[in-house]
Amino acid sequence: MTPAEQDPNQVLIFDTTLRDGEQSPGISLNTSEKLEIAQQLARLGVDIVEAGFPIASPGDFEAVETIARQVEGPVIAGLARIHVGDIDAAWNALRDASRPRIHTFVSTSDIHIEHQMRSTREDVIGLTRAGVAHAKQYVDDVEFSPMDATRSDVEFTAEVVQIAIDEGATTINIPDTVGYTMPHEYTAFLGRLYELAPGLRDVVLSVHCHDDLGLAVANSFAGVLAGARQVECAINGLGERAGNASLEEIVMLLRTRQADIGLDTNAVSQEIARASRLVSRMTGYAVQPNKAIVGRNAFAHESGIHQDGVLKNRETFEIMDATSIGLDSNSLVLGKHSGRHALRDALAQLGIVVDGATLNTAFKRFKEIADKKKQVTAMDLEALVTDELREEIPAYALEWFEVEASSRRPPHARVGVTLPDGSEATGSFTGDGPIDAVFHAINAATSVEAKLRDFRIDAVTSGQDALGETSVVLEVDGVSGAGQGVSTDIIEAAGRAYVRALSNAVRRRSVATEAEAATAAASRVTTP
Numbered sequence: 001m002t003p004a005e006q007d008p009n010q011v012l013i014f015d016t017t018l019r020d021g022e023q024s025p026g027i028s029l030n031t032s033e034k035l036e037i038a039q040q041l042a043r044l045g046v047d048i049v050e051a052g053f054p055i056a057s058p059g060d061f062e063a064v065e066t067i068a069r070q071v072e073g074p075v076i077a078g079l080a081r082i083h084v085g086d087i088d089a090a091w092n093a094l095r096d097a098s099r100p101r102i103h104t105f106v107s108t109s110d111i112h113i114e115h116q117m118r119s120t121r122e123d124v125i126g127l128t129r130a131g132v133a134h135a136k137q138y139v140d141d142v143e144f145s146p147m148d149a150t151r152s153d154v155e156f157t158a159e160v161v162q163i164a165i166d167e168g169a170t171t172i173n174i175p176d177t178v179g180y181t182m183p184h185e186y187t188a189f190l191g192r193l194y195e196l197a198p199g200l201r202d203v204v205l206s207v208h209c210h211d212d213l214g215l216a217v218a219n220s221f222a223g224v225l226a227g228a229r230q231v232e233c234a235i236n237g238l239g240e241r242a243g244n245a246s247l248e249e250i251v252m253l254l255r256t257r258q259a260d261i262g263l264d265t266n267a268v269s270q271e272i273a274r275a276s277r278l279v280s281r282m283t284g285y286a287v288q289p290n291k292a293i294v295g296r297n298a299f300a301h302e303s304g305i306h307q308d309g310v311l312k313n314r315e316t317f318e319i320m321d322a323t324s325i326g327l328d329s330n331s332l333v334l335g336k337h338s339g340r341h342a343l344r345d346a347l348a349q350l351g352i353v354v355d356g357a358t359l360n361t362a363f364k365r366f367k368e369i370a371d372k373k374k375q376v377t378a379m380d381l382e383a384l385v386t387d388e389l390r391e392e393i394p395a396y397a398l399e400w401f402e403v404e405a406s407s408r409r410p411p412h413a414r415v416g417v418t419l420p421d422g423s424e425a426t427g428s429f430t431g432d433g434p435i436d437a438v439f440h441a442i443n444a445a446t447s448v449e450a451k452l453r454d455f456r457i458d459a460v461t462s463g464q465d466a467l468g469e470t471s472v473v474l475e476v477d478g479v480s481g482a483g484q485g486v487s488t489d490i491i492e493a494a495g496r497a498y499v500r501a502l503s504n505a506v507r508r509r510s511v512a513t514e515a516e517a518a519t520a521a522a523s524r525v526t527t528p
């Protein structure tokens with residue numbers, strides 16, 4: 001996006017769920033999961049998707065490359081330190097995108113320059129000049145971020161920013177990397193930058209705020225009022241440490257108060273709830289019930305006076321309509337007598353196109369669920385699709401399980417698991433609880449010593465026959481993997497999530513081992 005293309009009353013939404021969001025401890029998404037999230041971000045109408053940090057790992061590179069090739073609509077950005085190698089990797093991953101952007105960064109605070117980079121301000125100036133010019137050889141759309149800007153000397157930051165602009169940066173992002181600033185201070189900092197770096201008026205000013213003091217959205221909003229026309233944010237506020245500004249809060253703040261602020265975004269707000277559920281499912285990060293916009297309680301009214309008011313006129317206690325974020329999709333969609341056409345049609349309404357073998361897989365699973373559950377809603381279908389329709393075939397599959405649970409003796413589980421070579425192995429274990437017994441029995445069957453890091457269980461919808469949705473994060477030899485499972489039986493849902501997480505961790509471990517072997521082989525070749 002060049003500054004000239006931008007409507008001055010539109011604030012661009014730069015989503016960093018797949019990059020900064022994935023830096024949240026324990027989150028590790030594989031390529032097909034990232035692609036699914038990126039496709040939902042495109043439906044949500046975000047302007048820029050930061051798809052990853054290509055130099056960071058072969059998996060990150062592959063994900064950025066896949067998203068660049070397959071996701072149409074938003075600009076696709078890749079992050080790079082201000083090093084030639086990082087910028088080359090970013091470009092190689094992005095080159096097939098219709099609208100690629102290289103986002104490069106270097107620290108400007110003295111604490112980072114001295115203690116992290118062990119460098120000097122002069123070096124940072126030289127790196128910025130060379131790095132932005134290098135990125136600009138590849139692509140017009142270059143974003144530059146002076147990392148830890150809000151703890152940097154404003155004069156020095158302005159000097160670096162002006163150099164980046166002179167070398168061709170079209171977006172300048174001023175990050176509050178450690179979530180330290182306050183709204184009035186950020187406003188003053190940005191105002192001073194406008195004075196000291198006149199080129200800032202010719203590019204898009206962006207803000208990227210972290211939530212360490214709970215001010216990420218307030219600071220981003222202060223940035224917008226000070227002139228920023230791009231906000232970097234993440235679904236459900238995910239991100240390094242306490243997270244980033246939450247996308248849904250920024251979008252709904254500008255939409256709800258549009259008449260007063262005079263600014264808006266291109267976001268299709270009706271896709272927010274679905275994006276939030278998808279990201280929560282795939283990352284295993286639950287959304288707190290009282291979270292603004294997407295928390296379970298955000299549109300719930302508990303007390304009599306409020307309920308009375310809402311019944312008389314919704315606007316007495318609601319400033320937004322639940323349908324404006326897409327919370328009207330829980331209507332009855334299908335039942336046990338529905339056929340393939342109806343299923344395909346219902347999935348298409350959710351933006352999921354399936355045919356052939358994939359439709360058959362989905363249909364088989366749908367019938368299993370519909371046999372146990374009278375009404376299969378759009379939200380159930382969404383959960384089923386996340387559980388079942390991944391492009392990558394899991395290395396392991398849970399074929400069957402038996403659990404003996406009693407209040408008199410510890411629960412015992414037996415499981416049958418299909419291994420990567422297609423054979424079936426069985427395992428058994430007596431655990432602390434039925435789910436613990438199943439997890440350990442799966443370890444025994446697969447001979448993989450996985451360590452459980454996180455386990456979550458939720459009901460997809462309300463009612464006695466609600467689908468149980470589980471999410472597992474585990475670690476195999478220090479490599480983490482996440483998985484989800486869905487069933488009306490929570491033990492089955494837990495077992496399905498566990499084997500998927502195990503498959504992901506084992507797959508990522510083998511990619512990491514191959515990369516290490518390739519690096520070792522390359523260093524043997526170059527060492528005399």
Ligand SMILES: CC(=O)SCCNC(=O)CCNC(=O)[C@H](O)C(C)(C)COP(=O)(O)OP(=O)(O)OC[C@H]1O[C@@H](n2cnc3c(N)ncnc32)[C@H](O)[C@@H]1OP(=O)(O)O
Nearest residue numbers: 020053055056057081082083105106107116117118177240
């Ligand atoms: C604020 C942010 O969110 S920044 C993005 C953070 N994201 C990540 O770090 C993604 C995951 N990171 C990784 O996989 C790894 O850190 C890698 C692959 C990027 C780098 O790995 P390594 O080469 O082993 O370096 P390591 O991570 O130990 O240290 C970081 C190095 O980058 C340097 N560095 C940090 N920021 C920058 C920058 N913007 N420009 C240039 N160099 C930088 C540090 O000084 C350090 O260099 P040194 O090795 O000469 O001391």
Ligand SMILES: CC(C)C(=O)C(=O)O
Nearest residue numbers: 105145147148175177
């Ligand atoms: C790379 C930059 C923008 C970042 O993530 C930060 O400073 O927090």
